[in-house]
Amino acid sequence: MMDDNQMAGRTETSHNVLIVEDDTALRKQVCFAVEKHYTVYEAQNRREAVRALKNADMSVAILDLGLPPASNTPDEGLKIIDYIAENTETKILVLTGQDSEDVTAASIRRGVFDYIAKPVNMEKVIYAIERAILFRESEQRISEDGVKQIYVSAKLGDGLQSIREEAERKLIRKVLLENNYNIYKSAKIIGIRRENLYYFIKKFGWKIMRNAV
Amino acid sequence: MPFKDNPAVLVCAVAAACAAAVCAVCYLRVLRTSRFARVILELSDLNERVQYDAAAFLFEIPVYLKKIRVRDFAYNVCHGGASFKKELTGADVFIIKSYDDGDLRVSFTLVPSFSRGALKTLYALVLEHIFLIIRQDMLMKIRTLSDTFTNVLKVQVFVQHDIKNIAQFIQTSYYNLQNLKDEADELRYVRYLKDSYSPLMLKANKIINTLNLRPSDKQPTMMTIKIEDVLQQLISLYHLQCEVRGKGSVYANEGTIFLIFDNLVKNMYDKYLEEELELSIEIVDEAGKIRVCAFDTGSPIADIEKIFEPFYSTKSGGSGIGLFQVRAHASKLGGTVTARNVENGVIFEITLPKSHPPDG
Numbered sequence: 001m002m003d004d005n006q007m008a009g010r011t012e013t014s015h016n017v018l019i020v021e022d023d024t025a026l027r028k029q030v031c032f033a034v035e036k037h038y039t040v041y042e043a044q045n046r047r048e049a050v051r052a053l054k055n056a057d058m059s060v061a062i063l064d065l066g067l068p069p070a071s072n073t074p075d076e077g078l079k080i081i082d083y084i085a086e087n088t089e090t091k092i093l094v095l096t097g098q099d100s101e102d103v104t105a106a107s108i109r110r111g112v113f114d115y116i117a118k119p120v121n122m123e124k125v126i127y128a129i130e131r132a133i134l135f136r137e138s139e140q141r142i143s144e145d146g147v148k149q150i151y152v153s154a155k156l157g158d159g160l161q162s163i164r165e166e167a168e169r170k171l172i173r174k175v176l177l178e179n180n181y182n183i184y185k186s187a188k189i190i191g192i193r194r195e196n197l198y199y200f201i202k203k204f205g206w207k208i209m210r211n212a213v
Numbered sequence: 214m215p216f217k218d219n220p221a222v223l224v225c226a227v228a229a230a231c232a233a234a235v236c237a238v239c240y241l242r243v244l245r246t247s248r249f250a251r252v253i254l255e256l257s258d259l260n261e262r263v264q265y266d267a268a269a270f271l272f273e274i275p276v277y278l279k280k281i282r283v284r285d286f287a288y289n290v291c292h293g294g295a296s297f298k299k300e301l302t303g304a305d306v307f308i309i310k311s312y313d314d315g316d317l318r319v320s321f322t323l324v325p326s327f328s329r330g331a332l333k334t335l336y337a338l339v340l341e342h343i344f345l346i347i348r349q350d351m352l353m354k355i356r357t358l359s360d361t362f363t364n365v366l367k368v369q370v371f372v373q374h375d376i377k378n379i380a381q382f383i384q385t386s387y388y389n390l391q392n393l394k395d396e397a398d399e400l401r402y403v404r405y406l407k408d409s410y411s412p413l414m415l416k417a418n419k420i421i422n423t424l425n426l427r428p429s430d431k432q433p434t435m436m437t438i439k440i441e442d443v444l445q446q447l448i449s450l451y452h453l454q455c456e457v458r459g460k461g462s463v464y465a466n467e468g469t470i471f472l473i474f475d476n477l478v479k480n481m482y483d484k485y486l487e488e489e490l491e492l493s494i495e496i497v498d499e500a501g502k503i504r505v506c507a508f509d510t511g512s513p514i515a516d517i518e519k520i521f522e523p524f525y526s527t528k529s530g531g532s533g534i535g536l537f538q539v540r541a542h543a544s545k546l547g548g549t550v551t552a553r554n555v556e557n558g559v560i561f562e563i564t565l566p567k568s569h570p571p572d573g
Contacts, residue, residue, distance in 0.1 A: 023378040024450060025409035025416065029385035032405045036392070044452060045486050069483030072370045073530035097377035119380035122388035 015059040015133055016041060018090070020049045020080060022067050030062065030095075033122050034129065044068075046076050050083055058090040060113075060132045062125065065096040065103065074098045074106070081110045085151070087177060089139070091132035095125060111151035146189075148174060172200050181208045242331065249335040252281050253342050260346050267350035268297050274343065278323075281339065285324040292317045292351060308337055310344040317355065319348050364524045367532040368423060375420050382413065412450055415475055418468050422542075423534055433466035437570065440496050440503055443470055447478040453485060459496035461503035464568040465546055473542050476535040477507055477561060483528060484511050490558070502548070507561040513554035520552060539563070 017038040021027040022045060031040050041056060043049035045067055052058070061084060065077025077096065084090050091113040096103075099117035107115055113135065114128045139149050150170040154163040172190065179185045187197040201208065255277055263269035271288055278286055285305060289298040293316070301307065306328045311320035321344045325336035386406075393399050440461045448455045455478075463470065481492050490511040497504040519525050521540045526533035540550040548565040 023375075023382070023416070024412035026378050026382045026385065028405045028409045029382055029389060032389050032402060033385055033392075047486060048452070066374055068479075069486045070529045070531070072367075072374055072532065075529060095381075097374050097381075118377040119384045122385050 015039065016056050017129060018043060018049065018052050018056075018058040018061040020044070020061060020067070020077075021064045021095075022071060023064075030122075030125075033126065034062070037126070038129070046080050046083075049080050053084065053088055053090065058088065059136055060091045060093060060129050062093050062095050062129070063112075065094060065098045065107070074103045078106055078110065081107060081112060085111050086173065089136065091136050093125070093128050093132060095120070109153045111153070150174060168200065169204050172197070173204070173206070176201075176206075183208075245332070246335065249281055249339060252277050253339060256339075256342060256346065260350065265350045265353055267347045267354070270346060270350065271297070271299070278339075281336075282326040283323055283336070283339075284326050287322040288347070289318065289320045290347060290351060291319075292355065308333075308340055310340055312344075312348055317348075317351055319344065319351060321347060360524075367524060368534070370530070371423060371532045371534070372420055375416055379413075379416065379420075382409070411446065415450075415471060418472060419475070422472055422538060423532075433469065435464055435568075435570070436467055437462050437464050438467055438470050440470070440474070440505060443474050444478065444494055444496075444505075447471075447475055451478055451482040453478070453482055453492060455481070455492035455494060457494045457496070459498065461496045461498040461505075462567065463503055463546075463565050464570055465565070469542050469546065470565075473539050473563065473565075474505075476539045477505075477563065480535060480561070481507060481509055484509060488512060501567055503565050503567060505563045505565075507563075508555075508558055510558040514552065514559055517552050517554055517559075521550065 015038045017034050018041045019027055019030050019034065020043045021030060024044065027042055027044065031042060034040050038059075041052045041058065043052050049061070049063075053061070061080075063077055063080060065074035066072060067076035067080075070076055074096070077094070077098070081092055081094075084092055092111075094107050094112050094115045095118060096116075097118045104115055113132045116125060116128060142149065148171055150167060152163060152166045152170065154166075172186075175186045175189050179189065183194055183197055187194045190197070256274065259273055259277065260270050263273065267290060271290075274286075285301050285303070285307075287299050287301045287307075290296060291298075301322060301324065305324045307322050307324045308328070309320060309322040312318070321340060323336060323340045323343075325332065327333070328336070389402060389405075393402055440463065441457055441459070444457050448457065484490065485492065488511050490509050492510075493508050495506045495508070497506070514520060515527070520527070520536050522533070523537040524533040525537075536550075536552075543550045543563055543565060546565055546568075548563060550561070550563050552559065552561045
């Protein structure tokens with residue numbers, strides 16, 4: 001874990017951290033702990049979280065799964081994970097009281113970076129943010145070299161077709177988003193013809209929306 | 214012989230004897246049937262007396278079966294790995310009725326003293342009656358157990374969620390206190406603590422009330438509370454766009470008033486997250502009472518009167534405690550809570566007596 005001197009030496013505040021937590025008292029405390037190092041955004045439900053994700057590039061999202069209107073189920077949190085995975089490069093740290101094996105598995109399958117069960121020592125959360133940012137920066141560097149990383153969950157025994165489709169879908173979506181749905185540029189980056197890219201857009205049921213996610 | 218000279222008298226006598234015999238047989242049959250009917254009614258009473266407990270019922274029935282000369286009986290009731298049964302003492306002619314849905318198995322066997330004609334039907338009737346009693350008792354018990362288990366689980370999930378958040382709040386506060394660098398940091402932290410105080414109190418109050426479920430009989434601390442302030446505070450807490458019109462005060466316990474209106478606003482908030490709608494609240498100061506009408510333009514609520522029943526919820530994972538508590542606490546104060554679907558939305562109406570401090 002990094003000490004104070006090491007912390008002070010970094011340019012942490014250039015990173016945005018979104019804290020999604022419906023418990024106002026807890027959210028305020030987590031904000032106080034995190035905003036010493038990063039620029040913090042708050043959300044207390046999915047609607048606010050999606051709005052914040054559309055308005056700023058979040059490096060990390062600290063996400064509670066049990067959110068209203070279904071605070072006693074992980075449904076809302078999982079929907080936010082799906083949104084983030086589909087539309088952003090944000091690393092997700094789940095910080096939740098929903099610690100059943102099913103929920104943990106569902107979150108990990110969706111590609112969350114870390115899963116932390118409440119209650120936890122805040123130092124572990126800060127440390128997890130550090131690691132998430134480190135991973136994100138490394139991925140961005142790798143990306144600059146023309147290598148894209150995508151997260152695909154595969155069930156062995158189901159054949160390769162579904163894995164191939166999932167990988168195609170995620171890779172194309174990622175490139176399109178990064179290039180603001182510029183078809184010419186995206187097709188060139190992926191290395192396919194524009195007609196083929198249009199085919200995939202139609203196949204996956206996307207709508208071309210510039211400046212929108 | 215007097216009949217020799219008058220065959221008609223003989224015929225009449227024979228006919229009268231036959232009629233008397235038939236009447237006697239009928240009378241005996243009626244007596245027998247009424248004995249069976251009486252036993253059937255007594256078995257129903259017995260079931261009520263043992264509070265619909267199938268095991269206790271079966272323990273008591275021999276006395277009743279003896280009255281209709283049942284020679285023997287047997288039963289087998291199995292549910293969830295547990296069973297209670299009695300077997301026949303010997304091989305005999307018997308009638309049996311059974312039920313098996315995979316989870317619950319019930320069978321009841323009766324050995325009648327006669328197994329032919331009308332008597333057989335009467336015994337079959339008694340068998341059917343006892344069998345139905347056992348099956349209904351068991352199904353009722355299973356349903357009650359299942360409901361209780363589900364409801365306990367709902368409360369547990371709700372409380373667990375909030376208690377984990379409070380534990381996390383303590384952990385994070387401790388971390389923050391340990392890492393305060395200077396006076397500016399301390400002042401900033403105090404501001405955050407101030408922001409945390411009100412929602413935390415509300416949460417703690419909610420947990421205690423959920424665990425108690427019903428309003429406490431203890432004498433609470435009373436004060437004059439402005440309803441518009443309570444509503445504005447809650448609306449701000451939930452980041453809601455909701456106009457509050459009117460003013461009104463009540464003299465009551467602050468925790469109770471917050472609990473009532475927090476549940477009301479939380480209910481509006483949950484609905485607001487699910488659909489696009491407009492919200493407004495109107496406070497009407499009437500003679501001796503305050504009436505609060507919360508209106509939303511959302512979709513109508515199905516089975517609207519059921520929403521105040523404990524553990525009834527239309528939301529996924531909903532505990533079904535919130536609105537039940539609103540009504541329970543408002544009633545305790547002498548108020549009312551109703552909900553109704555209107556043409557373009559839903560209205561929740563809460564009335565509370567104003568009450569007055571002891572000095573006037």
